[in-house]
Amino acid sequence: MPLELLRTTPPKERADAARNRAAVLEAAARLFAEHGVEAVTMDQVAAAAGVGKGTLFRRFGDKSGLGSALLDAREQTLQEAILHGPPPLGPGAPPDERLAAFLNAYFDYLLGHLALVRMSETATPGARYRIGAYRFWHRHMAILLATTPDPDHAAHALLAPLAADHVAALLPELGEQRMRTGLLRLAHSALREPRPESRR
Template sequence: MELLRTPPPKERADAARNRAAILNAAERLFAERGVEAVSMDRVAAAAGVGKGTLFRRFGDKAGLAVALLDARERVLQEAILSGPTPLGPGAPEAERLVAFADAYLDYAVAYLPLVRMSETASPGARYRIGAYRFWHRHVAILLPDAADPEYTAHALLASLEAEHLTALLPELGEERVRAGVRRLWSETGRSPRRV
């Protein structure tokens, strides 16, 4: 799992200031107006940077969403790697699976518009995000008895996909969605190996 974490690149002081100004402005505007209602032009103006700086650094609004989520994802990754059980090491795989699903749901629900934007920017965007590769590897490792841990990890993670949650939460409510996710992940984690 250590290989899946990459340190952030070194940057010049002015670039770091611009990045911080952009992320602060975007976070404030997204919270005030909603992600969909904020244009990249508005973010650049609020950050006091040129549009070119913003687009070169983040590419588009989805790239900006990924950058805003990065710090929050790193907190969850650290908890998985070295936090207390059952999310962190030391608990049985089945317990860690459910703990991960719960923790990921906390993160996804809290930042759902940003997670959704980062995952749906283009076809397959979700699977190219570095954090997704980390989540997938973690879940696959926790499925040693599955006939195909790699596929099963993708299938379980599909239940946490932002577009899916966006559709289900208003219809079923958060409590019911959480109970369903826990049940699915728990049953999958306890299932005996099938050849």
């Protein structure tokens, strides 16, 4: 499937629904920043946004759904840079440079929104892999890893250490720079992986 078709796009909605959505997302972003994601309740978000609790739950389902909606705009910005931005993140650079640029950009995005991404990825078992943005990141990386023996597997393998739960657990012990360097080393190794000999 073409990468452009996998990008995250905002839903079409009526003007009043769009205003309510904007108010909710603004209130949630402010409350999460002030008090932390874990400490904020859906009731508090509804009150701060001036909408009914039922409206909030119907629109977003739960707090993880609200978190995912908040992340959409950030993901769209990164997706736009990948599709149409300047190289090396955007088109026009060799695959190894684009892969390194993507991993650095995604790691920066993850560190900037770690609690929200972690909540959206762990809301239910396997939630991370059902998020539309994950399919976009995976497809982009598989294209860049086209010369490897199994591009789809290599892309999943390189996305695995970028799981928010994994990063949150290891960040205090390893630190940002060590984790970033290790991730780029893995990508370098994946691009130079020899094709396995066929079994006799």
